[in-house]
Amino acid sequence: MKINGVEIDNTFAEAFPMKATRLIITAMSYKWAYRAANSLTGFASSIIGCGCEAGIEYEINERHTPDGRPGISVLIFATSTRQLAEQVLKRVGQSVMTTATAACYSGLHTADRIPLGKSLRFFGDGYQISKLVDGTRYWRVPVMHGEFMCEESTGVTDAIGGGNFLVFAKSSRHGLAACEKAVKAMKKVRGAVTPFPGGVVGSGSKVGSKYKFMNTSTNHLYCPTLKGRVPDSALSEKVGSVLEIVIDGLDKDAITEAMRTGIEVTCSFGPRRGIYRISAGHYGGKLGPHHFHLHKILK
Amino acid sequence: MKPLTLTLKEPPSQRVELSALIPDRLSGMRRSAIAAIRLQCGNRKVKVGDLFSLSGGDASQLQLRGDLGKFDGIGAAMAAGVITVRGRVGHQLGAAMRGGRIMVHGDAGDWLGANMHGGRIEVRGCAGNQVGGGLPGDAHGMDGGTILIAGNAGMRVGDRMRRGIVVVKGDTGDYCGARMLAGTIVVFGNAGDFAGAGMRRGTVILIRKPERLPASFNYCGILKMQFLRILFHHLTREYPNLPELRGRGPLCDRYCGDLATGGKGELMILRASYPY
Numbered sequence A: 001m002k003i004n005g006v007e008i009d010n011t012f013a014e015a016f017p018m019k020a021t022r023l024i025i026t027a028m029s030y031k032w033a034y035r036a037a038n039s040l041t042g043f044a045s046s047i048i049g050c051g052c053e054a055g056i057e058y059e060i061n062e063r064h065t066p067d068g069r070p071g072i073s074v075l076i077f078a079t080s081t082r083q084l085a086e087q088v089l090k091r092v093g094q095s096v097m098t099t100a101t102a103a104c105y106s107g108l109h110t111a112d113r114i115p116l117g118k119s120l121r122f123f124g125d126g127y128q129i130s131k132l133v134d135g136t137r138y139w140r141v142p143v144m145h146g147e148f149m150c151e152e153s154t155g156v157t158d159a160i161g162g163g164n165f166l167v168f169a170k171s172s173r174h175g176l177a178a179c180e181k182a183v184k185a186m187k188k189v190r191g192a193v194t195p196f197p198g199g200v201v202g203s204g205s206k207v208g209s210k211y212k213f214m215n216t217s218t219n220h221l222y223c224p225t226l227k228g229r230v231p232d233s234a235l236s237e238k239v240g241s242v243l244e245i246v247i248d249g250l251d252k253d254a255i256t257e258a259m260r261t262g263i264e265v266t267c268s269f270g271p272r273r274g275i276y277r278i279s280a281g282h283y284g285g286k287l288g289p290h291h292f293h294l295h296k297i298l299k
Numbered sequence B: 001m002k003p004l005t006l007t008l009k010e011p012p013s014q015r016v017e018l019s020a021l022i023p024d025r026l027s028g029m030r031r032s033a034i035a036a037i038r039l040q041c042g043n044r045k046v047k048v049g050d051l052f053s054l055s056g057g058d059a060s061q062l063q064l065r066g067d068l069g070k071f072d073g074i075g076a077a078m079a080a081g082v083i084t085v086r087g088r089v090g091h092q093l094g095a096a097m098r099g100g101r102i103m104v105h106g107d108a109g110d111w112l113g114a115n116m117h118g119g120r121i122e123v124r125g126c127a128g129n130q131v132g133g134g135l136p137g138d139a140h141g142m143d144g145g146t147i148l149i150a151g152n153a154g155m156r157v158g159d160r161m162r163r164g165i166v167v168v169k170g171d172t173g174d175y176c177g178a179r180m181l182a183g184t185i186v187v188f189g190n191a192g193d194f195a196g197a198g199m200r201r202g203t204v205i206l207i208r209k210p211e212r213l214p215a216s217f218n219y220c221g222i223l224k225m226q227f228l229r230i231l232f233h234h235l236t237r238e239y240p241n242l243p244e245l246r247g248r249g250p251l252c253d254r255y256c257g258d259l260a261t262g263g264k265g266e267l268m269i270l271r272a273s274y275p276y
Helices: A030-041 A081-096 A117-124 A172-186 A252-267 B031-035 B226-238
Strands: A006-008 A012-026 A053-060 A071-078 A103-106 A113-115 A129-133 A136-143 A146-151 A153-155 A157-169 A205-207 A216-218 A241-249 A275-279 A290-293 B003-008 B038-041 B044-047 B052-055 B058-065 B082-086 B101-105 B120-123 B143-149 B163-168 B184-187 B203-206 B218-224 B248-257 B265-272
Touching: A006 A252, A012 A030, A012 A053, A012 A081, A012 A153, A030 A053, A030 A071, A030 A081, A071 A081, A081 A103, A081 A113, A081 A117, A103 A153, A113 A117, A117 A129, A117 A136, A117 A146, A129 B226, A136 B226, A146 B226, A157 A172, A157 A252, A157 A290, A172 A241, A172 A252, A172 A275, A241 A252, A252 A275, A252 A290, B031 B052, B163 B226, B184 B226, B203 B226, B226 B248
Parallel strands: A006 A275, A103 A146, B003 B058, B058 B082, B082 B101, B101 B120, B120 B143, B143 B163, B163 B184, B184 B203, B203 B265
Antiparallel strands: A012 A071, A012 A103, A012 A157, A012 A290, A053 A071, A113 A153, A129 A136, A136 A146, A157 A241, A157 A275, A205 A216, B003 B052, B038 B044, B218 B248, B248 B265
């Protein structure tokens, strides 16, 4: 299969079940809402070392936020509800509550819930106030900028992490030009985020290592500098850089839509602008139950 | 099916307890069976059919018509359905109500929504004393639901209320929000003296500063209370006839109190609109 001269491998992305929540962060302005959201989703690229994966989903107009201020929707993913609860508390407490004028609300209304203000209220040292409005409990924690508003809890849902595709490019510059545009287009897909910096992975990993103390290591088959060093390199001579876009989503449809959008935009660059091939990462299909076949997605 | 409508034939000589006529109890009953329900009228019993003429059949949309100023306990303990009253009503309208909605196109007596747990009451006229309060013997007043009064309300609005929202578009008497345990009261008119006296927690929101506040309230300054945004957003969504809220909040003069009882309550005097 080829799109605009770019070869699409007949392979699939292998993804895993995760637990996720959506938070709505509001603040005095988009600038400050982004500061809180960027801080919360910082160091949340890979579950391997960060405890969770997180990303900014979309901007919310003030007419549609709980408190009528500019808002940002954020998705957070973890391997279990317990791990998710732990990460949400740490990140909201350290990143949102500490951002001047910021407030935090649940963006997911499911029966399965994890604490938000229910635990963070204790920062109020006894001066916190709860308010029940329209069946939702909010906590008002007195802080130095005024009051930190936080919803009592947030919903948790089953989600999928690890949707991905690989971009084989002439150089990093060529690859990033296409990937940046792809990530921008993928942001329009609701329910999916690209948790890595700028949405692009520059150092994809494989499971295992020659070192016993390492669980993962560099994906040597896709390293351009190892083309002449490893006999089974997956790269042709003209490929000088491989970039990966990882997608976490609330459901299969969101990941499928994000992958299709991203691949189509990437392919629009074509070989003349340094994009040669699209592939996807998997582990033989034995580890993750969700398989996203590239040819099926792009059919 | 048309709503079940009870039209008063003539006002009774003594007060009538009408708490037996709630939609969740009447649904499924024949009109003849409803007409045979016996109500307490002073020291005797009277049948519903003797007091009212009945029409329609949908008891989930109960309509009461006439001057019901001597009828107490309308909608008391109801959990579902809608009661619409066209006329004056007596005391304890919606007392201990759990759900559903009551709309009164007229005035209401004392203890409106006393010890209410949920649901909504809307009074297009004025209300008496002790709106949302606790009846003698109750541990506290209303602990859920919303009461909206388009006119004035009497003394001690929200006395000992524990949760829920009371909105008074007109004036209130003295001791509005007195002894509150929690919850929210909004007054668009003039609140009487000593608003919030003895309140332990809860919020009293006023448009105008009362002439006399309890001495045990301290001024916290002019502050932006983001909670007001959420509250007003909810109220304007649920009650489109609240134009008074447009352009209000979150800027307010905040007083904390009653310091004699812990000081976790608050009085907010709203200021004009302020962006974010």
